[in-house]
Amino acid sequence: MPQVAVPDGVSQMLGVLRSAGVVVGPLDEVLQSTEEARVLGLVRGSRVAHRELLELVRQVRAERRVHSLDLTLPRGQDQEGHFAVRVAPLTEELCVILAEDRTTAVRLEAIRRDFVTNVSHELKTPIGAISLLSEAVVEAADDPDTVRSFAGRMQHESARLTGLVAQIIQLSGVQADDPLLSPRRVDVAEVLAEAVDVCRVDADDRDIALTVVPGESLAVMGDETQLAMAVSNLVRNAVLYSEPGGRVVVSARRRQEEDDSVVEIRVTDNGIGIGQADLKRIFERFYRVDYARSRANGGNGLGLSIVKHIAAAHRGVVDVWSKVGQGSTFTISLPEHSVDASAPASTSAPAFADPEPPPPAPAAATSARRDPADPDSEKELER
Numbered sequence: 543m544p545q546v547a548v549p550d551g552v553s554q555m556l557g558v559l560r561s562a563g564v565v566v567g568p569l570d571e572v573l574q575s576t577e578e579a580r581v582l583g584l585v586r587g588s589r590v591a592h593r594e595l596l597e598l599v600r601q602v603r604a605e606r607r608v609h610s611l612d613l614t615l616p617r618g619q620d621q622e623g624h625f626a627v628r629v630a631p632l633t634e635e636l637c638v639i640l641a642e643d644r645t646t647a648v649r650l651e652a653i654r655r656d657f658v659t660n661v662s663h664e665l666k667t668p669i670g671a672i673s674l675l676s677e678a679v680v681e682a683a684d685d686p687d688t689v690r691s692f693a694g695r696m697q698h699e700s701a702r703l704t705g706l707v708a709q710i711i712q713l714s715g716v717q718a719d720d721p722l723l724s725p726r727r728v729d730v731a732e733v734l735a736e737a738v739d740v741c742r743v744d745a746d747d748r749d750i751a752l753t754v755v756p757g758e759s760l761a762v763m764g765d766e767t768q769l770a771m772a773v774s775n776l777v778r779n780a781v782l783y784s785e786p787g788g789r790v791v792v793s794a795r796r797r798q799e800e801d802d803s804v805v806e807i808r809v810t811d812n813g814i815g816i817g818q819a820d821l822k823r824i825f826e827r828f829y830r831v832d833y834a835r836s837r838a839n840g841g842n843g844l845g846l847s848i849v850k851h852i853a854a855a856h857r858g859v860v861d862v863w864s865k866v867g868q869g870s871t872f873t874i875s876l877p878e879h880s881v882d883a884s885a886p887a888s889t890s891a892p893a894f895a896d897p898e899p900p901p902p903a904p905a906a907a908t909s910a911r912r913d914p915a916d917p918d919s920e921k922e923l924e925r
């Protein structure tokens with residue numbers, strides 16, 4: 543039987559269509575398909591690749607009316623693709639499949655839903671505790687010592703609540719503000735000094751020696767407040783996840799990567815360390831290795847996800863090396879702002895001197911590679 547021809551207009555339209563489109567003949571054979579349909583795996587050779595989709599085509603052919611369907615189809619190993627599909631009769635014999643890839647939108651929606659569930663859960667614990675404690679206060683009204691003790695715990699829980707809300711606001715703030723939209727030249731030494739300042743009291747309280755290694759003058763482009771927030775989150779963790787008597791060293795150095803100069807900001811501790819299995823997950827929102835310890839420290843599992851976001855927004859990455867019982871090194875790598883392109887620190891300046899747009903940001907990385915800690919910070923820790 544000779545192959546049925548696809549009408550000219552339809553053929554031309556498919557030629558310019560960016561989304562997935564497939565014309566199917568009377569024997570279920572694929573007569574024409576767009577590149578996207580093949581890339582998404584809807585078509586294999588001259589066949590429609592998925593049984594469900596083929597059945598829909600047959601139904602449309604039999605009923606001669608348009609059908610729409612949300613389809614979840616396997617894509618690669620352990621993955622799924624989500625498609626909004628419309629199948630329509632074209633002529634007596636032909637049907638057309640139009641499919642919109644909604645995988646990213648579905649994934650983002652799932653992340654958003656998870657986030658809301660996690661936030662609600664995190665809020666419920668201190669709110670529940672405050673509610674119970676306030677009832678207990680009423681019942682113990684005649685006993686001043688008990689009232690004082692319950693009130694102290696209420697203060698602790700409300701401080702937790704305040705901390706959590708502040709971090710959620712921080713996270714949504716850094717997500718909303720693109721630091722490279724109107725970037726400024728940021729002096730790295732100032733970022734380190736600011737971050738260490740914020741953590742100094744905690745470090746002294748916990749008897750942790752907190753040192754900044756003086757280094758060469760380095761600058762990056764972006765938002766100083768965000769960068770100081772990222773570094774202080776790392777320093778805060780280094781202090782909190784170390785035992786009394788521990789050392790935390792903060793340093794920055796330049797690394798040459800082919801034609802690019804990269805600034806590495808490093809926070810090294812000789813604290814409790816993190817196991818290999820947990821290393822892969824610590825940058826996820828709300829993930830904690832030891833829930834009880836994090837909670838006791840006033841943690842909520844958001845600190846590192848904020849660091850990862852800030853690094854990526856500055857076209858950088860955050861890396862970690864860690865070993866249980868030995869300590870951890872977190873490294874934020876950012877493109878250096880070259881001296882030639884220097885602009886006054888207080889004025890707005892273009893992101894990079896290069897007229898070409900800067901290369902796309904690599905995804906924030908979390909690697910468990912051998913600590914590339916610079917000799918300075920290692921020496922400091924050994925002292």
Ligand code: ADP
Nearest residue numbers: 779780783824830831836841842843844845846
């Ligand atoms: P948290 O508020 O719990 O500290 P983070 O997102 O900052 O949340 O960190 C996630 C988890 O990673 C922490 O709960 C902790 O278990 C682990 N972690 C982070 N930094 C360190 C570190 N320097 N040493 C050991 N464990 C760490």
